[in-house]
Amino acid sequence: MEAQLEQIREQQKETWNRFSSGWRKWDDFTMEWLNPMGQEIIRALQLEEDDTVLDVAAGTGEPGLSIAPLVRQGKVVITDLAEGMLDVARDKAAAKGIVNYETVACDVCELPFDDATFDAVSCRFGFMFFPDMLLAAREMRRVLKPGGRIAAAVWSTPDKNVWVTAIMSTINKNLQLPAPPAGAPGMFRCGSPGCLAELFRQAGFRSVTEKEVTGQLKCGSNETYWQFMNEVAAPVVAALSKADNATKETIKGQVFELVDQKYPDKKAALDYGTVIVAGEK
Template sequence: MEQQLEEIREQQKASWNKFSPGWKKWDDLTMDFLKPMGDEIIRALDVQAGDVVLDVAAGTGEPGLTIASRLSTGRVVITDLADDMLVVARENAARRGIHNVEMQACDVCELPFADNTFDAISCRFGFMFFPDMALAAREMYRVLKPGGRMATAVWNVPEKNFWVTAVMGAINRNLNLPAPPPGAPGMFRCAKDGLIAGLLTEAGFRNVSQQEVAGTLNARTADTYWEMMNDIAAPVVAGLSKADDDTRDKIKAEVYQAVQQKYPHGDILIDSSALVVCGER
């Protein structure tokens, strides 16, 4: 792997390890938020008893744990770049009594598995952070058995994801932050229509399809939303770290105002949109 890509990978690993306590704290809320995308991935994969499934960039364990819970036989290998995220995944598996899972920290661009190992592959919200997305797609293709299916979810355009833009918009208005390089890892890197489908096709996948899936962040209050985003969202924390106290207070006030204007009745249920893309080897 090129040095620049290795640096990005190490930065990603450090960031996800750092934020693993926040993801553990908010696991119930975030997993409820992301469940519709996981459900669509599971539907698209159509796993069968006895299947061996790979879940890439699984974080705290989903959708791999749900897949494993539905397999009467077979198993799921849950992977993530960050060891500390997998610690949470192990705790979640133990709490739910799910035993047909294995956890392994690894890089999707260098999967430590033999060719033709898995019957299905899931990857929920990983692609936009991979240093080399094309290489990641090729690696998934390599370890998938002929006839196997893979499915991934990525975030749709910013206009359909107020849960991100409410905070990041206020940060960008108040801080003169440099724009990330084109194609750099980020939330909306994969939002362009057909981008992931094209990557999968180039990697060799057949019968590639794309489905838009809606979700709802049940924050309920502006306080919960603000606290959660400060605990789990690396770009938010990075941006706010560059603000003095007055600017930070101004950003927070603008976020609260934007949320309360959009949800004037006080029940903060924030819509989101993702793209689920699947293909067959």
């Protein structure tokens, strides 16, 4: 891997490990919100009871831990860059009595598995952040058995994801942050229609399909929304670290005003849009 990509990977590992405590705190809330995309991935994988499944960039363990009970005669290998996130996954598995799984801290671009090891590969909200997305897709294909299936979820376009644009657009308006380089890892890198599907085809997958899943991040209040985003969203925390307290309060007030304009019911249920892409080796 190129030195620049290795640097990105190491920065990401450090960031996800640092935020693992926030993800632990908000895990029930987050996993309920993201469950529809996990369920769509599971549906697309067409799992059998004895399948061996790889869950890539699983964070705190999903959808891998939801897959495990469906493959009771098989197992799930849950991977992530950050050992801190996998700690949460292991604790959740123990609490649920799930035993047919293992965790492996590794980089998707250098998967430590033999060719044709897995019957299925899942990846929920990882692709946008991979330093080399095509290499990652090819690695996933390499470890799949012939006929094996892959399914991945990514965020759609910014206009469909008010849950993140409400706060980030307000931050940018107040802080004038530099724009990231074109094609750099980021939330909406795979958002345009057909982007991830075409990447899958380039990697050699066939029978590629694409489906949109939309919904709302149901926070219940502006304050809960603000707290959540400040404890799990690394770009938000990084940006606000550059602001003094007065500016932070200004941003917070403007975010609340914007959310109330878009959602007058005061329940801070903010729209999201995602794309689920599936294919076969």
